[in-house]
Amino acid sequence: MSEPPKIELFVKASVDGESVGNCPFSQRLFMILWLKGVNFTLTTVDMKRAPDVLKALAPGSQPPFLLYNDDVKTDINKIEEFLEEKLAPPQYRKLCCRYKEANCVGEDIFRSFSGYIKNPIPGLNDRLEKKFLSKLVKLNMYLETPLPHELDQKPNATEYLRPYLDGDTLTLADCNLLPKLHIIKVVCKKYRNFDIPRELKGLTNYLDNSYKQDEFSYTCPKDSEILFAYQSVAKYLNK
Missing domain, CATH: 1.20.1050.10 (Glutathione S-transferase Yfyf (Class Pi); Chain A, domain 2)
Structure with a gap:
C-alpha cells in the first residue's frame, strides 16, 4: 500500500474567524475528501485578516484551495478531477457518476x-x-x-x-x-x-x-x- 498523501484543505472561515463559513464550494471539497475516507487537515481562513498563508501558498486566490503534499491546487473543478484520479480504488472510493x-x-x-x-x-x-x-x-x-x-x-x-x-x-x-x-x-x-x-x-x-x-x-x-x-x-x- 502506498504512503498516504498529506492533504490540507483551506476553506473560508465564519464570522467568528474559526469555524466553517458559508461557501458551497468549500463544502463540496470537504464532502469529497470525507467521502473518500482519506486523512486530511481542515484549515479555516479568516478573510478579514488577509492571512499570510494566502500570500505564501495561493497569492491572489480565494478559499477553497488544496495543498496536496507540496502541490497547491486552486481551481475547484480541477481539484475534484485531481482527487478522483489520485484517490482511486482499491484504497479510496470512486465518486464519479455512472450516469452523466x-x-x-x-x-x-x-x-x-x-x-x-x-x-x-x-x-x-x-x-x-x-x-x-x-x-x-x-x-x-x-x-x-x-x-x-x-x-x-x-x-x-x-x-x-x-x-x-x-x-x-x-x-x-x-x-x-x-x-x-x-x-x-x-x-x-x-x-x-x-x-x-x-x-x-x-x-x-x-x-x-x-x-x-x-x-x-x-x-x-x-x-x-x-x-x-x-x-x-x-x-x-x-x-
Missing part, C-alpha cells in the same frame, strides 16, 4: 433562486417564485424517474424514490448540488417563508436521506452563517 445526467441535473436552480430571493418588488414575486419552483419540480421529476439499473431491478414498480442523484450512494454530483440546496432551504425560509413542498416526494426524500449522512450534515455551515452571508443581497418584499 446526474452531473448536470439541478444546475440552473441556484441561478433561479438568486433572482427570486434578491427581488424586493411584490409584483414580481409570484412570477419569480413559479420559475424557481419549476426548477425544483424538474429536479424532483429526475429523482422520481427510474435509472436504467433501477428498471432492471424493479421493472414493475410504480413509484421510484431514489436516495441520491446517481443511485444508492453519494457521488460528486451530490457534493456539488447539496450545499446549494441547503443554502436555498435556509434563505428561502427566512426571506420568503418558503419551504420546499413536501408534495415533491423525490426531492424531499433526497434531502431527508442526505441530511442523515455525516458527510453532508456535519459539513454544513450554521444557519446563522448563511443568513449573515445573504443579509446584504437577499431582500424582504416591500409592502
Whole structure:
C-alpha cells in the first residue's frame, strides 16, 4: 500500500474567524475528501485578516484551495478531477457518476433562486417564485424517474424514490448540488417563508436521506452563517 498523501484543505472561515463559513464550494471539497475516507487537515481562513498563508501558498486566490503534499491546487473543478484520479480504488472510493445526467441535473436552480430571493418588488414575486419552483419540480421529476439499473431491478414498480442523484450512494454530483440546496432551504425560509413542498416526494426524500449522512450534515455551515452571508443581497418584499 502506498504512503498516504498529506492533504490540507483551506476553506473560508465564519464570522467568528474559526469555524466553517458559508461557501458551497468549500463544502463540496470537504464532502469529497470525507467521502473518500482519506486523512486530511481542515484549515479555516479568516478573510478579514488577509492571512499570510494566502500570500505564501495561493497569492491572489480565494478559499477553497488544496495543498496536496507540496502541490497547491486552486481551481475547484480541477481539484475534484485531481482527487478522483489520485484517490482511486482499491484504497479510496470512486465518486464519479455512472450516469452523466446526474452531473448536470439541478444546475440552473441556484441561478433561479438568486433572482427570486434578491427581488424586493411584490409584483414580481409570484412570477419569480413559479420559475424557481419549476426548477425544483424538474429536479424532483429526475429523482422520481427510474435509472436504467433501477428498471432492471424493479421493472414493475410504480413509484421510484431514489436516495441520491446517481443511485444508492453519494457521488460528486451530490457534493456539488447539496450545499446549494441547503443554502436555498435556509434563505428561502427566512426571506420568503418558503419551504420546499413536501408534495415533491423525490426531492424531499433526497434531502431527508442526505441530511442523515455525516458527510453532508456535519459539513454544513450554521444557519446563522448563511443568513449573515445573504443579509446584504437577499431582500424582504416591500409592502
